[in-house]
Amino acid sequence: MMKKILMLGGTxxxxxxxxxxxxxxxxxxxxxxxxxxxxxxxSDEYYNLSITDKDQVLxxxxxxDIDGIMSFxxxxxxxxxAYVAEKMNLPSCGSYETVCILQRKSxxxxxxxxxxxNVPRFMSFRSIGECKQAIDAFTMPVIVKxxxxxxxxxxxxxxxxxxxxLAVDNALKYSRNGEFIVxxxxxxxxxxxxxxxxSVDGKLAFYSFSNQHFxxxxxxxxxPSAYSWPxxxxxxxxxxxxxxxxxxxxxxALRTSLYNVETRIGKNGKPYIMExxxxxxxxxxxxxxSRATGVDLIQKTVMAAVGESVEIPETYAFxxxxxxxxxxxxxxxxxxxxxxxxSVLPYVQEIDEWVKPGDEINVFTGAxxxxxxxxxxxxxxxxxxxxxxxxxxxIKVKTK
Numbered sequence: 559m560m561k562k563i564l565m566l567g568g569t570x571x572x573x574x575x576x577x578x579x580x581x582x583x584x585x586x587x588x589x590x591x592x593x594x595x596x597x598x599x600x601s602d603e604y605y606n607l608s609i610t611d612k613d614q615v616l617x618x619x620x621x622x623d624i625d626g627i628m629s630f631x632x633x634x635x636x637x638x639x640a641y642v643a644e645k646m647n648l649p650s651c652g653s654y655e656t657v658c659i660l661q662r663k664s665x666x667x668x669x670x671x672x673x674x675x676n677v678p679r680f681m682s683f684r685s686i687g688e689c690k691q692a693i694d695a696f697t698m699p700v701i702v703k704x705x706x707x708x709x710x711x712x713x714x715x716x717x718x719x720x721x722x723x724l725a726v727d728n729a730l731k732y733s734r735n736g737e738f739i740v741x742x743x744x745x746x747x748x749x750x751x752x753x754x755x756x757s758v759d760g761k762l763a764f765y766s767f768s769n770q771h772f773x774x775x776x777x778x779x780x781x782p783s784a785y786s787w788p789x790x791x792x793x794x795x796x797x798x799x800x801x802x803x804x805x806x807x808x809x810x811a812l813r814t815s816l817y818n819v820e821t822r823i824g825k826n827g828k829p830y831i832m833e834x835x836x837x838x839x840x841x842x843x844x845x846x847x848s849r850a851t852g853v854d855l856i857q858k859t860v861m862a863a864v865g866e867s868v869e870i871p872e873t874y875a876f877x878x879x880x881x882x883x884x885x886x887x888x889x890x891x892x893x894x895x896x897x898x899x900x901s902v903l904p905y906v907q908e909i910d911e912w913v914k915p916g917d918e919i920n921v922f923t924g925a926x927x928x929x930x931x932x933x934x935x936x937x938x939x940x941x942x943x944x945x946x947x948x949x950x951x952x953i954k955v956k957t958k
Contacts, residue, residue: 566635568595651815
């Protein structure tokens, strides 16, 4: 019998996942409330249903008699996937309760604190009034963000108390549960990291760290604008974080799963696990890691979703120096192509444009405003570092 997998969402990040599932001869069913989303053109069946409506998705999953469910690169569906998996006794990264902790920043911070992990000072609130009464507990600057959103949507850095109302309004605009979190700003020593990891049977089996690059000219300077691998993070910090990630996976009784993991070293010298979500990261992170290391994370994620045995090589390494630039605009306008500096053109592996010339595009306020990606592979470490230092001058989106 052909195995059936229900994929929540319909963004382009699902395309390689659908391809991988089809390569395994699985039937792919997609589901969300946007029929025009690109992934639905490649799935075998599509159902128009909100992926945050857990009980309706469960009803659909039962009627289809699915073998697995997943939400790859789509944050709103992660809790629903865990809920359905638990109700139907399907493969899952962990319990629904555990996934809810991982998906809600306030609960995750509380869990980290209770279990002795490094964690920034934080508080969660539901109104600006509550926040103003407690803000003196923090030393500025602070970060204000929704507790249940991803892609850097609704995130603002606040340096003065007078800026709080605007930041809170912005966070609540993107919060599904009406809650936001205020936490001390951990100024990174070196690059912050956003990359994907994988556990097998409750043990960390694949880990990676990136150099996360931000465009200070972007409308939202906290939205990642580029990534490069391998990370320049000191080995001692990597070893500490690998140990802490493995400890976290064990404490939470997680199983076999892909995770999007954000980490950083603070200028206080402490390494932090900032985010740990049981899904593939957006911005094609798993795709690039698969190409760079030879470990096909997407295929293994698809196999895990339907309960097939997964193995990760004991050793793996990066083949060269890889980078990805998230194409974005500084102004609203009509897309007019990409400028690529001749110095980096020979290292381009792939250009993926998500819009056509003449399409309306918007300023870069979050990951959802990206217009495409460019993937590079460099042979020389120093050249790669130099190129990434100036990447937003070397690669530009043109508008008219």
